[in-house]
Amino acid sequence: MSPLTLLWVLPLAGAAACLLAGRFGRTAARLCALASSCAHAGACLAVIKPFIAGGGAGLIAVGGEPLAFGVSYLLAADGFSLALIGLTSFLTLVCVVSSWELEVSAAYWANFLALASALCGVFLARDLFIFYVFWEATLIPMFFIIGLWGSENRRHAAVKFFLFTFAGSVFMLLALLALVSAHHGATGVWTWDLQALKSAPLGAAGPWVFAGLLLGFGVKIPVVPLHTWLPDAHTEAPAAGSVMLAGVMLKMGLYGLIRVAFPLFATLSEAWAPWLAGLAALNAVYGALCAMAQTDLKRLIAYSSIAHLGFCLLGVLSRTDQGLAGGGLQMINHGLTTGALFLMVGFLYERAHKRGLADFGGLAVRAPWLTFFFGFSMLASIGLPGLNGFVGEFMSLSGVAHSAVPLLSVPFFAVAGVVGVTLAAAYALPAYQAVFWAPEAPQSVSGRVTDLDAREKGILWALSALMLWIGLAPQSWLTLIEPSLRGLVR
Amino acid sequence: MNTAVWAVTGVLFSAGLAMVVLRRQLLAMLLGLELMAAAANVGLVHQACLLSDAEALAAVAIVIAVAAAEAVVGLSLILRVLRSGRGLGAGELTQLRG
Amino acid sequence: MTPAQIPVEAWLLFAAPVAAILLGFFVMRPLAPEKTHWPILLSCAVVTAASFALTARVLAGHSFDVNFWRWAGVGKWGVDFGLRVDGPGMAVLSMVSLVGSLIHVYAAGYMKGDPGFSRFFLVFHLFFLAMIGLLTSNNFVQLYLFWELVGVASYLLVGFWFHKESARAAALKAFLVNRVGDFGFLLAVLLILAYYKVAHFHLVYVQVAGGRHEMLGVIGVLLIWAACAKSAQFPLYFWLPDAMEGPTPVSALMHAATMVTAGLFLLVRAWPLIAAVERLPHLVAAIGAVTALGAAVVAGTKKDLKRILAYSTVSHLGLMMLALGLGQVAAALFHLFTHGFFKAALFLCAGNIAHALGRSTAGVDDVGGMRKAMPVTYACFVAAALSLAGVWPLAGFYSKDAILDAAWRRGGGYAAAGLLVCAASAFYIFRMLFLIFHGKRPQQKRGGERPHEAGPAMAVPVVFLALGALAAGCLRHEISNLVLFGLKGLPMGIPGMAGALNLPGQPLLPEFDWVVFALGTGMAALGAACAYCLTMVDAGWDWRWRGGAAERVFESDFGWKIVVDKIAGGVVACARLVGNVLDKAWWDGLIEGLAASTRGLSERLSIFSAGRLNDSLWWMAAGAALLLGRTLR
């Protein structure tokens, strides 16, 4: 049992243990969930620590003994994957602790741990079959999380979320199959190994296969035309569900692009980079504009996620050192800031069962700590320098302005990105003021809102400390992410 | 001569098919089925005699046996429909739809 | 110069405020919120002392610029943070630290008893730290970092009394306008990094001096755009008058002395880039002249005391921009130095008056004949007013005279603008003076108690500032040397840097010129005379013309506020259109409709299987025939 296999088996075992512990009552299940997520976080740190000490450029791999149908159990982790796995385990721990007081059944904890296991699987898999299985396996736990513990029209949102992602993934599956068949046609060997498939001669079908992959990953990122599942899924998911959905699941799409799509189709991705960058810039501006028009706080944060992911995509597409590192780091940052924001909206929803901007007001008086933390995360989210949001966005945009890719070097993508940054303040601050600063509206439910308790404050202090650390001293994080990224797209 | 036999087969088969598809009466449809089986047999037996091929003649025997079995099953079903009081028309059998 | 050799005062500049804020937040706020200001005032003292020590070092020719920390580095691309202590930086920092400390003391008195006392002081000192960082950073990225931090601090402070609707709106407007300005700054920094491969000031200067002028025009315009937002210049000035909603110490420190000068300081830092493109300095000068004139005229028509001073600040910043545009770096910085003193003094006097009347802000018609009631405030107000108007021995005269001299020498529109601004500023300041202190109108009794002189904590800082407004003029040679020295003897701590770079344009203040003196003082006297007749002689002037078309013109700043509201409304409408109509109704509707239409299709298709036996058989036969037909072709 190599450490990498442990990384995805541990949460799964934890999930099973939670279900069993559920027999003996809720507290047993909760404790079991906490134990397994702590163990998982510990395992991640144990793997990451020596990795950073070794300069962050190495690669831990698990031998790929062949299974049936050309599949081989091939796992590998470089700095970038480990960073995302670390984020997954940390956010799972945050979710477990933040939903401690909810009266939920053991299945709630089991689903979260199963989701964490599947996510770690995605970030570890180097064999496209296993990658795809984990990729889709994440849908089932999230479907139940949204469906069973969501808010009012959770049922529709859960089905829409599953179908939307499945639609993208089905065509991705066809693309993978075409790739494997083409490789078999040329070499006579059935294999799903990512490295081997790089040499698959696709010829005329190349653009179609690349488009299939992009469709699958694009739905998950989400790229604007394929994004309409996100606001519903985020709004209806429970607090912890939105944290995992925004924190890690949105990164699967971009990770897939960086790990699978770009290396497999280096020439095509270079040729299509300007078009994709156009979409990414559209993402940034469109997400911000939509966020400005929202009246539901959670929906506003969901649209802001679309904008942030637009920056990550821009950075990655610029194919420059700092752009890639910026995109990668922004994925982690977005996980932290949007995770924190969703947590706090979740706390509000737990107390007042309302999410509208007009339903609150005067919270600065009733819940000063919540006001402080929400303000802190919101500033990090709109990219205040000194906090983590700025580092990712700045490096991504600097990458785009600096890029050597034709048409991309003309800075209008950078201009669009900076317009997105500017609009960020335009949607975040009015909402912040309406909920926290404005006096209590007549029909407001602020009366039910009590300030954060120690547990909630503890989580938010941890998240804020991380945000400040990345914002002021991103170098240590960059050494973890950057070396592996640079090798990928070059 | 060969074409004459095929003409008979064709005519008989299409008559049988027409009876099955167009007629409302269940019995008439059953007759149509038997007619189709018989038509195919005519073609088969003619060709078998030309080639005096034993295997084909055995096939003809099998076809005749099977057609008979088919008739038995068909009649039993139609009788049950009659006993359940719904008459022979195929039109009333529309409980299952959609 | 290696990081180890950085003098301890430079470290103290940062260590003291950070320690005070952390101590304040984690210790004082929970335990003794009303004593939060003790560690903070101590840190102000330390900072002031350190800044004076550093100024002495720079005057002695030991300014330094050194990188001590790699913020983020990837492959060849990298951004380092460092410290740059040189002439312009120290000139502004010394004023900022002194004025800032005095205003901190004033705030201790002014904000006593306010429920958000500790929150106020923490954010106030965070702003102070940000301003220090801004003035001592040695590259564009670090400057941008503190620049944004200053913007956030101004948002939190303007919106300090968040229960007031107008304060919230003003805070939001201030931050969004600054954000629009930062659009230019961020894009400029990205372009500098992209085309010059480095963000460090001096390395960029060397490249620009070496002839690389790629995208310099665009970068210059963007930087000017950013400066216009922060220093409230023509296109983006309209947030400053509304920012008066904040408490008086905020208005005094941020919106008079320090924050608004950040924009000018950015242009000083980026001056070699802007000067390298021949048309840009004219743009800066033109913006400065237009803003100065427009704001001075509008200031004369305002009713609220603090708004008059706000427009006066916009006007004086316009003058500084004009000086900078004409190449007079030292003149601009010296005027910034003196303006800090007399404008802060004026604001604090206005604060005292309002405080005395028991209100947060006072209008011209609420006050009158306060001369005997508040003698100290009256004295300070007169000193600062005269200094502002540019009366001979005072500080304001020397700095304004230098600018007027440069404008007069350049001639043309600039000279006319300069003179008109002198007249207009004299008019509005004396109008204020007469209306508040000498007005014959009987005082309306409100709240019964007579206005009394402010307490010592609020009066002492005002006095010091007034003294500064009087005496700052004699420092003019030190300031100009400081600016000159700062740029010459700059031992470079950064490898691969050539010797110091001389800024284009005369660094020294011009000599005394009788013609300019006569013209300036004459125009000031003319302004004062007009103010006297329109307030003391014909008392009703201030109310007669109101209500007419003229008021609408002045209230909307010659129509500019209407244009801005239209633009803002347009953006919000566009967002609502995209968000609700395009995204929710059409696009989401299309996809949901697709799903619904497949269900509908299933509805329509089911009529085929009506369950009749013959139809089934008919379809079967037809299917077989179809299959046969397709294969036999």
Add this chain to the structure above:
Amino acid sequence: MILLPQAALAGGVLGALGLGLLRRPPALAVRALTFLAPLAALLLLPMTPAGLLPPLIAVDIKCLGWQLVIYAAALPLALRSSADDVEAALFLGVVLGMGLLTAAGNLPMLFLALEFMSLPAYLLVARAGTGEGGRRLEAAVKYFFAGALAGGLFLLGMALYYSQTHLLGPSPRPVGLLAQGGVTLMAAAALFKIGAAPLHWWLPDVYEAAVPEVTGFLSTAMKAAAVLFLMRVVQLVPSANFAPLLPWLGAASSLFAAVMALRQESLQRLLAYSSMAHAGLLVLGVGAWARMGQSPVAAAAILFYLGAYAFMSNGTFGFLAATGLRTRAQLKGYARRQPGLALAFAALLFCLGGVPPTGGFVAKLLVLWQAVAAELPGPAVLAALSALISLGYYLGLVRDLYFEEPVMESPAPGGACARILVLVCAFGALALGAAPLLLKDLAGGFWR
């Protein structure tokens, strides 16, 4: 010796009828026979060596594989405890017919086996099950007439084929137009049996009216036999004219079935259309198999799919039998009443939908893989679309199961034996998800 399994089944039929003669058929004995005969066939299977009994019988390794799948799929119905000897005989007769089909050597034997398995099936549909039989009778009549018509078409096809090629078995040389026409007619008969689009009208009515266990049996064992029948017809001539049509026909019928199932209120009718969608996918698989020169890899993919589908379909229909649920409204909130059964049903639904960690995904992947490998992009995309639409109603069912509030009073659940069957099927379907691991050495030969 080579027909041992079939002999065991024939013994079963005669035994059941014999017991009937004794007027008082002891219920236990009949039930034992219905269970033992397929089990005996299953056990005897590996022992029967390949061999030829020209011209009627031809048994080889592949045919044994097919028999294995068919008998396994037939087992669940064998479990249904019914004291009725005639029903037992009919069931064993159908299974015997399928056994003969796998061993059929030439066309007449194929026709005999086809009718031998169809005729008892019509009666089984009419007879099995308690309560008023009106709906089942109507379904049986429809099934009979459709089946007989298909039989007639097959006969005509055989006659035409024979008249030109003078052969009753596969012809090595390419054949003329008349024979091609004959082969096409025979293929039409096979397509009818599978339930492909234009010839499918009988399927929903029969699957809805019959008792769930019988429907499960029909949708799995009968479908496997029908697919084998289609493959035998394709093998008749070197390059059949209708083969290139199969992928499009399969994909189109799968899409049509998926769309039709969206709006169904009755659970059995919905699962009937879902079964038709899977049948379409299998026809696509056969088309890909034919296009790739009848490669064993494609045949293995189809066999795997049928094996996985046997678990899935028997499981879902077993669930309907075990719980007695009829409409989607009754299904609402059922997870609160029967958490264990509901979880198994949800797992089966995810398998049917082809969602990765399950066996259904591996099956669908293999068939799609063959379609893509055979350069059939159009049908592959249509199949992917139908998979997406079918997931729509599978998720709809899971949504009713878990997310809805229980509305109506649902009937009391059935016996323990039926519930265990559902759990076993669910476990089997999920276990197949790890097929790459499980079949590491077995399928190695194919895929290396």
